[in-house]
Amino acid sequence: MSERLIPGPLIEVRDVTKIYPSEAQVAALSGLSATFQAGEFTAIAGPSGSGKSTLLNLIGLIDEPTEGEILYQGRKVSCLDPAAAADFRLRHLGFIFQAYNLIPVLTAMENVEYPLILQGVGSEERRRRALEALRLVGLEAFAGRRPALLSGGQQQRVAVARAIAARPLIVLADEPTANLDSKTGAQLLDLMQSLNHDNGVTFLFSSHDPAVLPCARRVVRVHDGRLVDPAEGVAQDLDADRVG
Amino acid sequence: MLVLAWRNVWRNLRRSLITIISMASGLAAIMFGQSIMKSLQQQLIEKATGSITGQLQVLHRGLRELKFPDRLIDDPASVEKALAAQRGIKAYAERIMMMGLASSPTSSEGTLICAIQPDKEPAVTTMSQYLVAGDFLQHEPKGIVMGDRLASKLDVRLGEKVVVMAQGQDGSMDADAFRLSGLLHSGSLTFDESIIYVPLPAMQQMLSVGRKVNQFVIRADRLDEVSTIREELSQRLSGGPLQVVSWEDIDHEIVGIERFQDAILAVVLFIVFAIVALGVLNTLLMSFFERVREFGVLMAIGARPRWVLKLVLLESAILGIIGTALGLAGGLVLIAYFGHAGLHLPVGDAFSYFMPFPDVIYMRVIWRDHAFAAVCILATSLLAACAPALRAGRLRPAEALRHV
Structure with missing residues (x-):
């Protein structure tokens, strides 16, 4: 499902600092460095306010670092203008949000189709890929329903389908289970795991829930805007990890 | 984009209907006003030229x-x-x-x-x-x-x-x-x-x-x-040694009345346009603030800022087109009715000193003026959308996603 698996880090976060403009000038991230490989299923863990979401936002190019840089496959992307950043997100990134964030006036199918419409994919191909994504998340039968008629778990699965339909390099998920009960949350993680294992979708997700972390093949812990253990920021060889 | 814009227009049915009705009734009122004034002027010219002046005269220089x-x-x-x-x-x-x-x-x-x-x-x-x-x-x-x-x-x-x-x-x-x-x-x-x-x-x-x-x-x-x-x-x-003159040269008082009425009409039209613009602006701003987070999502999944700007403008254009179409239809029905039945106004006494004039105005469709009003209403709805559209286009995805 993922675009490709290539050797070397997919993402490099180099000495990134993020300070939100306010009177206090608190740094949400301070000189954080990390690398992520294609094919990973990685959790960014930490308590609320530790900087997990900020890190995901920076990696997802929906925010800009105050200092430092983000590279995708060796290309610096943290300085792109808003339109170029939007194009990069459209072509290479998928997003899952804590609050599902589906577009309420569109059906599940249309929500999944939307990134493909923005990409300019033809209607037949678009429908085929959207249906395939919905089938992968088990919601093919709910394609015609609007979000208000779906449960929270179903909405989040539609969000997963939307994120993977455009075949991104990586899916970034910010607290994807936080709004779900534990059973539904576990089901969603199972789904993400199987997409990673069976379809090669790369996932990078944040969570403050310790119960979620065992599902991840790699955990990067963040506290007060820094890595708890800088060694965790270095991506391991994926094949070796799998064998291990 | 059109599907999304269309559905966004109808997601708050009551608000959109109020906006459309205010635009439509504004346009119908403008058309009615234009028709009354222009029909009155036409009747005035017809009566003046038909009573004594004629439409043209050949006179000595x-x-x-x-x-x-x-x-x-x-x-x-x-x-x-x-x-x-x-x-x-x-x-x-x-x-x-x-x-x-x-x-x-x-x-x-x-x-x-x-x-x-x-x-x-x-x-x-x-x-x-x-x-x-x-x-x-x-x-x-x-x-x-x-x-x-x-x-x-x-x-x-x-x-x-x-x-x-x-x-x-x-x-x-x-x-x-x-x-x-x-x-x-x-x-x-x-x-x-x-x-x-x-x-x-x-x-x-x-x-x-x-x-x-x-x-x-x-x-x-x-x-x-x-x-x-x-x-x-x-x-x-x-x-x-002869000259040809028109009724406008002879009955310049009527030209003066016509200009005065046109000036009054222009002021009224400006006020109505302003009211319509404020109504549309209110609707779009409310809609904008309700959907800041949604714009953030659209941007996060790859929509360019200009695309979001166009979406807001398109929503306003849809409201404008529907409001204008309904306003045109309503205005034309009103004018057709009063064109047939006549509108009784106490204008005969006002003009009777100068010429025979009836108390009934038969309203006419003034296509050029009505088309101008319709284009203005449409343009007003788009202009009113510029502020929220520009704001939507300038949103930063991360901030929009944090919006509550």
């Missing part, structure tokens, strides 16, 4: 006052020849118009003498339609027709003699006796109290002017061709 030509046309035949060759002319008639005195055995009154060709005049002006007794100079070669109020002042009845006195070309006073053959009641003080109609040959004989007249009054096939006919006819008569 160098007159002191166009309304009362003090110089005679020496060669009426050359004018007739030019008029016969001119296209777009429905009818014309020769006249002598001058100030004079009408006397009965008991009283005298200053009047406007209108010496007409009884067979041709009814095709140019409509005064014969106001006849309430007798005939309009059809049978009596030395008949006289006047308003009932003047007849009452002179204390004369049908068949009785009235002496008409006027100044001849040489400055001497000429007089002749006429027999009252018709009474008019137009409802206009000026017409019913101050104007007398006599046959042109009798007047020419009284003044000893041969076949000379001082005015050719012309009715065009179409009012909007008057200026073209004026230019062409002026060309035909160029080099001579």
Whole structure:
């Protein structure tokens, strides 16, 4: 499902600092460095306010670092203008949000189709890929329903389908289970795991829930805007990890 | 984008309907106002030109006052020849118009003498339609027709003699006796109290002017061709002592009224446009603030800022198009109804001093003005959308996603 698996880090976060403009000038991230490989299923863990979401936002190019840089496959992307950043997100990134964030006036199918419409994919191909994504998340039968008629778990699965339909390099998920009960949350993680294992979708997700972390093949812990253990920021060889 | 914009418009049905209805009723009100004003103006022009002025006149050059030509046309035949060759002319008639005195055995009154060709005049002006007794100079070669109020002042009845006195070309006073053959009641003080109609040959004989007249009054096939006919006819008569003037030159008071009404209408239109713009702006701003997070999502999944800007503009355009279409339909239905049934307004008294004018306005569709209003309403809805659209386009995805 993922675009490709290539050797070397997919993402490099180099000495990134993020300070939100306010009177206090608190740094949400301070000189954080990390690398992520294609094919990973990685959790960014930490308590609320530790900087997990900020890190995901920076990696997802929906925010800009105050200092430092983000590279995708060796290309610096943290300085792109808003339109170029939007194009990069459209072509290479998928997003899952804590609050599902589906577009309420569109059906599940249309929500999944939307990134493909923005990409300019033809209607037949678009429908085929959207249906395939919905089938992968088990919601093919709910394609015609609007979000208000779906449960929270179903909405989040539609969000997963939307994120993977455009075949991104990586899916970034910010607290994807936080709004779900534990059973539904576990089901969603199972789904993400199987997409990673069976379809090669790369996932990078944040969570403050310790119960979620065992599902991840790699955990990067963040506290007060820094890595708890800088060694965790270095991506391991994926094949070796799998064998291990 | 169109599907998303369309559904976004209807996600808050009540709010969108209120906006659409306010736009539609605003446009319908504007069209109604335009139609009342323009129909009133058209009726005013038709009444003024149809009562006495005509739409065009051929006069001698160098007159002191166009309304009362003090110089005679020496060669009426050359004018007739030019008029016969001119296209777009429905009818014309020769006249002598001058100030004079009408006397009965008991009283005298200053009047406007209108010496007409009884067979041709009814095709140019409509005064014969106001006849309430007798005939309009059809049978009596030395008949006289006047308003009932003047007849009452002179204390004369049908068949009785009235002496008409006027100044001849040489400055001497000429007089002749006429027999009252018709009474008019137009409802206009000026017409019913101050104007007398006599046959042109009798007047020419009284003044000893041969076949000379001082005015050719012309009715065009179409009012909007008057200026073209004026230019062409002026060309035909160029080099001579004559001039061609239009009703606008003679009845400049009506042009003034028209301009004043247009100015009032422009102010009213501006106010209505402003109200519509505020309504649309309110709707779009509310919609914008409700959907900041959603714009953030759209941007996060790859929508460019300009795409989001276009989405907001498109939503406004949809509201504008629906509102404009409904407004046009509503306005046209209203105008069609009052065009058929007539709108009763107490305007007759206001204008009756100057001319006969009814209390009913028959509304007409003024396509050019209505089209302008419709385009303005549409443009207003788009302009009102610019502020929220620009704000949406400038959103930063991370901040928009944090918006509560």
